[in-house]
Amino acid sequence: MTTYRTVRGMRDFLPADLAKRRFVEEKVRECFNFYGYDEVETPILESFDLISAKAGDEIRHRMYAFKDLGGRMIALRPEITPSIARVVANKLRTEVKPLKLGYIANCFRYDNPQMGRYREFWQAGFELFGSSHPVADAEVLAVNNELMRRLGFTDFSIKIGHVAILRQVFTDEGVAEADQNRLMELMDKQEHTKAYHLLSDLKVSDDCQATMKGLFKLRGTDWKNLLEKGRQLLQQKEGALAALDNLEAIIGFTRSLGVKTELFMDLGFARGLEYYTGMIFEVFVPGLGIALGGGGRYDHLVELFGGEPLPAVGCAPGIDRIALALEKKGLFPDQLTHVEKVLVVSIQKELLPKALELASNLRKQGVAAHNEVTGRSVGSALSYAGKKNYRYAVLVGSTELERQCVILRDMKAEAQREVPITNLFNEIAFR
Ligand code: HAM
Numbered sequence: 001m002t003t004y005r006t007v008r009g010m011r012d013f014l015p016a017d018l019a020k021r022r023f024v025e026e027k028v029r030e031c032f033n034f035y036g037y038d039e040v041e042t043p044i045l046e047s048f049d050l051i052s053a054k055a056g057d058e059i060r061h062r063m064y065a066f067k068d069l070g071g072r073m074i075a076l077r078p079e080i081t082p083s084i085a086r087v088v089a090n091k092l093r094t095e096v097k098p099l100k101l102g103y104i105a106n107c108f109r110y111d112n113p114q115m116g117r118y119r120e121f122w123q124a125g126f127e128l129f130g131s132s133h134p135v136a137d138a139e140v141l142a143v144n145n146e147l148m149r150r151l152g153f154t155d156f157s158i159k160i161g162h163v164a165i166l167r168q169v170f171t172d173e174g175v176a177e178a179d180q181n182r183l184m185e186l187m188d189k190q191e192h193t194k195a196y197h198l199l200s201d202l203k204v205s206d207d208c209q210a211t212m213k214g215l216f217k218l219r220g221t222d223w224k225n226l227l228e229k230g231r232q233l234l235q236q237k238e239g240a241l242a243a244l245d246n247l248e249a250i251i252g253f254t255r256s257l258g259v260k261t262e263l264f265m266d267l268g269f270a271r272g273l274e275y276y277t278g279m280i281f282e283v284f285v286p287g288l289g290i291a292l293g294g295g296g297r298y299d300h301l302v303e304l305f306g307g308e309p310l311p312a313v314g315c316a317p318g319i320d321r322i323a324l325a326l327e328k329k330g331l332f333p334d335q336l337t338h339v340e341k342v343l344v345v346s347i348q349k350e351l352l353p354k355a356l357e358l359a360s361n362l363r364k365q366g367v368a369a370h371n372e373v374t375g376r377s378v379g380s381a382l383s384y385a386g387k388k389n390y391r392y393a394v395l396v397g398s399t400e401l402e403r404q405c406v407i408l409r410d411m412k413a414e415a416q417r418e419v420p421i422t423n424l425f426n427e428i429a430f431r
Contacts, residue, residue, distance in 0.1 A: 009119025089307025097130025161269030
């Protein structure tokens, strides 16, 4: 006999694991609601070209890609933003703006499986289309902040930077987009020495080299001071200065939106995805060296996919890593499901139909009343109810039934009493 295991990097979610994921998802949906994001779903399979257009080499090389039987090059989505931009470009063109779309979906990346890095993982997403105003960027940061707070995190920080500062410096030097992408990828991986070497190879000016060296050093929590130093460094570089002003405006609005979370500014911060055009950020909790979520502004993706030019900003909190952090910090509530279960058991075999009828009536009234389905003894059924955290057991016996009553056993208190069937719902629902 062959024993089959999950494919490497894939995970089964047993009930306790799934309850944790659902807890995170519930909080995500609360945020959709509070900030006006309408939930959408897109297919797991996408055209390879769509996903790889602006994915960046790192993700491009880690895609599950294959030819389908029709000869089309297909990818299992490694993220959802291109799919949402495709939908906006094709199907929601005429929708009133701003358009706010949310999602919760699984993604696939052929990453090396390790803590917090899986080959199938879940992202939540908030994508806002139709505003280039810094308040839109600030709102995306505020949504992330709200999600983290609702989940119970008190200690976390947001790392923030701005792609346009870097790209403007490169563009002023005439660095081609493909080379800019290579530079950004190295910076994303914190490989600054390799980035310097590449800059030398590209024969950029000494001023550009010095500016980049300066920008790499501008990182820390004193963002006001860092912005000031950035301004000094970028004197005469109009485009980069405008991006710096934009970053300052965004931070200002996040403060008005009530975000008091620590901001770690890093002016040499880049992200692997190539579609970013403005502010970028990632969320961290102390003790877990991997980002719980990330996002930023991407103003040209909808246009690239055939839509009208449409500014956009968004983010994707990673559900698995959030769950991991909640677990590590002991922040999951003891009781992950709030449903109080009731097990209905017949004491005598011939009363089984009556027990089934009773459970059915309780369900109609909104009680999670389950049937005892094995025909085992009352003792075994009660032992099962104890192990499976039932709140009550209802015992249907002939003696009590003669008086139109049943026994209601409180599994927590380990006490039981006779109650009239007509009162059973009230006794369970309004203790
Ligand atoms: P990302 O930074 O590539 O951004 O992924 C977002 C989050 O997905 C990460 O912060 C992490 O929590 C989670 N994640 C990524 N890879 C893995 C993995 N192998 N295992 C577990 N979790 C993972 C994006 O995907 C962009 N689409 C975000 C965005 C939305 N930007 C604008 N809108």
